[in-house]
Amino acid sequence: LRIGSYSAPVIPDVLEEHLEEIAFLSIQRRKLLFSPEIPLHDFLPHDRRIGAHWDALVLGGQASVLIAQERLEAFDPWEVYAAARVWLELESPEVEEVFRRIEEADDELLPAWREALGRMSGDRLVELLPPERAAGAPTKAQSVLAYAWGWRGILPEDMAASFAFSSDPLVRWSTARALGWGAASGRASSLLPALLTDPEASVNRAALWSQALLNPASAASIARTRLSPEGSDERPDAFSARVLGLLGSPADANILGELVGIDETGLASVRAMGDLGNPAAINPLIDLLEDENEELSAAAEEAIESILGSVPVPVEEEEGGGPEEGGDLEDAEGPNPDRVRAAWSRLAPSYGGSDRWLRGRPFLPQGAGREEPMEALWR
Numbered sequence: 001l002r003i004g005s006y007s008a009p010v011i012p013d014v015l016e017e018h019l020e021e022i023a024f025l026s027i028q029r030r031k032l033l034f035s036p037e038i039p040l041h042d043f044l045p046h047d048r049r050i051g052a053h054w055d056a057l058v059l060g061g062q063a064s065v066l067i068a069q070e071r072l073e074a075f076d077p078w079e080v081y082a083a084a085r086v087w088l089e090l091e092s093p094e095v096e097e098v099f100r101r102i103e104e105a106d107d108e109l110l111p112a113w114r115e116a117l118g119r120m121s122g123d124r125l126v127e128l129l130p131p132e133r134a135a136g137a138p139t140k141a142q143s144v145l146a147y148a149w150g151w152r153g154i155l156p157e158d159m160a161a162s163f164a165f166s167s168d169p170l171v172r173w174s175t176a177r178a179l180g181w182g183a184a185s186g187r188a189s190s191l192l193p194a195l196l197t198d199p200e201a202s203v204n205r206a207a208l209w210s211q212a213l214l215n216p217a218s219a220a221s222i223a224r225t226r227l228s229p230e231g232s233d234e235r236p237d238a239f240s241a242r243v244l245g246l247l248g249s250p251a252d253a254n255i256l257g258e259l260v261g262i263d264e265t266g267l268a269s270v271r272a273m274g275d276l277g278n279p280a281a282i283n284p285l286i287d288l289l290e291d292e293n294e295e296l297s298a299a300a301e302e303a304i305e306s307i308l309g310s311v312p313v314p315v316e317e318e319e320g321g322g323p324e325e326g327g328d329l330e331d332a333e334g335p336n337p338d339r340v341r342a343a344w345s346r347l348a349p350s351y352g353g354s355d356r357w358l359r360g361r362p363f364l365p366q367g368a369g370r371e372e373p374m375e376a377l378w379r
Contacts, residue, residue: 117148150178160184180210238268245272274303309360
């Protein structure tokens with residue numbers, strides 16, 4: 001760093017801390033994006049903190065690049081993401097070297113490369129990795145590039161068509177995801193049907209979510225079909241249950257309730273009942289609090305809170321006195337179903353007149369403005 005004629009020393013340990021902070025804050029950022037408590041105006045300063053650490057690495061220049069290169073094979077995916085982003089944006093490596101790094105990465109680290117490339121600007125991405133170079137790229141690199149180009153809206157239509165029928169499921173998965181973001185918009189309607197019936201579960205699930213982004217009602221209908229006994233030769237799919245919970249109607253609580261006893265869909269269906277936000281599901285969910293399956297019981301507790309928010313439950317009557325209010329549902333150790341039923345019997349009348357609820361508020365929210373939490377914004 002030069003200030004006039006003075007050159008400030010570069011301290012590697014400090015640059016390493018900036019890199020590690022970007023990785024750590026990026027993990028937090030991903031969780032905050034879906035937070036039921038944090039509104040957008042409280043989320044944005046988090047991005048500014050990440051930006052400040054990034055600026056410090058930019059000032060570090062080549063010293064930052066050398067540190068990043070040492071961390072490209074780190075165990076932690078978010079650290080690999082931070083290192084890859086520094087290397088790609090500050091070093092401008094050759095295309096073949098980028099392809100080699102991605103191809104040699106473990107499959108568990110490919111999300112780090114997708115995140116690093118996707119966080120770059122579209123112009124910078126095209127400059128560093130122009131789409132015309134994709135034909136000669138190995139399959140892992142193609143999968144990462146399809147994702148990043150799709151996220152930035154620069155995936156060419158002919159390339160999307162080629163990738164959608166790749167022999168590699170990773171490439172097909174990335175293409176299925178990219179189509180939901182508007183990539184190859186003119187071809188999405190013709191490519192998604194094939195991907196929706198892909199033999200790889202990961203691919204057809206990605207295609208279903210892209211369909212949800214493009215046409216929510218259609219995606220809910222496809223999910224219902226996949227979950228119906230006559231709709232598929234396969235067992236019901238947990239992912240379809242979650243999609244139906246997010247995009248379905250109150251009547252779909254009956255479909256989801258029938259899937260609770262099936263191993264493949266039990267947990268997903270309980271959580272989807274919470275996503276659906278139908279107060280009619282509360283009593284069946286309270287019954288599940290007593291289930292011998294601890295995971296199912298915990299999922300029922302989460303689903304109740306997803307609909308009602310923090311639920312004050314009454315404690316047992318003290319000798320010589322009346323009932324007192326205790327902690328809320330999430331603070332109770334192994335929530336007592338009878339107490340939750342008592343709480344619900346008091347709360348139920350105030351939940352009329354709205355089809356869906358999200359943490360105790362009508363959904364979609366009306367007039368929430370600046371205080372609308374990130375979870376509601378995403379929903």
